Amino acid sequence: MGQVMRWGMAALALAASPVLAKPAPLPEGARYVALGSSFAAGPGVGPTTPGTPPRCGRGTLNYPNLLAARLKLSLVDATCSGATTEHVLGPWKEVPAQIESVTAETRLVTITIGGNDVNFVGNIFAAACEQATTPDARCQKWRDIGEDVWKADEERMRRIVREVRQRAPEARVVFVDYITVLPPKGTCTSVAISAERMKQSRAAAKRLAKLTARVAHEEGAEVFRFSAMSKSHVPCSVDPWSNGLTAPSGDGIPIHPNRAGHAAAAEGLARFLD
Numbered sequence: 001m002g003q004v005m006r007w008g009m010a011a012l013a014l015a016a017s018p019v020l021a022k023p024a025p026l027p028e029g030a031r032y033v034a035l036g037s038s039f040a041a042g043p044g045v046g047p048t049t050p051g052t053p054p055r056c057g058r059g060t061l062n063y064p065n066l067l068a069a070r071l072k073l074s075l076v077d078a079t080c081s082g083a084t085t086e087h088v089l090g091p092w093k094e095v096p097a098q099i100e101s102v103t104a105e106t107r108l109v110t111i112t113i114g115g116n117d118v119n120f121v122g123n124i125f126a127a128a129c130e131q132a133t134t135p136d137a138r139c140q141k142w143r144d145i146g147e148d149v150w151k152a153d154e155e156r157m158r159r160i161v162r163e164v165r166q167r168a169p170e171a172r173v174v175f176v177d178y179i180t181v182l183p184p185k186g187t188c189t190s191v192a193i194s195a196e197r198m199k200q201s202r203a204a205a206k207r208l209a210k211l212t213a214r215v216a217h218e219e220g221a222e223v224f225r226f227s228a229m230s231k232s233h234v235p236c237s238v239d240p241w242s243n244g245l246t247a248p249s250g251d252g253i254p255i256h257p258n259r260a261g262h263a264a265a266a267e268g269l270a271r272f273l274d
Helices: 002-016 063-071 085-089 120-131 147-167 195-219 259-273
Strands: 031-036 074-077 106-112 172-176 222-224
Touching: 031 063, 063 074, 063 106, 063 259, 085 147, 106 147, 120 195, 147 172, 147 195, 172 195, 172 259, 195 222, 222 259
Parallel strands: 031 074, 031 106, 106 172, 172 222
Antiparallel strands: none
């Protein structure tokens, strides 16, 4: 009897569960707002977009621009290099809060954020400095990131989704997680850091990807797992989508996606949104 009752309750729960319909195609000219840090802004990926605040470095060939051109969307690029979740939710000196670009007419919002909150790229550079015979004057020390910092990062990421939902109820909200910039195992000559620091940085990247996916799932957003798509295109690979500790002129900056990486993100996103 108890088993029959459990089956009956399970059936009722299934019947009560909402069936998520496939999102409607984005109409041509729809307002698209891109939020995020340098991994979305694309500093050095092509010329800087006219009118960009100097600190933000939005490249004309970043994935928001490429995606907007591909899908014929009206882009508002609010991304900014160095931004944290706090700079999405509030102003950063002369740069307005990125969230202010989200209006009721917005139909698509992409978000690439959270890495700077936990000093992901900063720690990779710090690890490289540890290996240098004569460290650069700009070198900073490795920062151990506490649980309180990770928790605050997650809480603000959740707030971003909720704020977007409130401002643009009809928008698709898609997290684009961070491109993979480290090899899945071993070391990489293009990212010359110790094996221990590589292990720690790789763990931070995995944690950030899991955090992003969890926030997206629990807050009713979507996630485009660019970290997974790019894992075989790290700086030491045959076809790199990101730069190591150096970067060619006009093709991004160190430890960031290059032109090929942004193009791959835009192409993958276009398929994801279809």
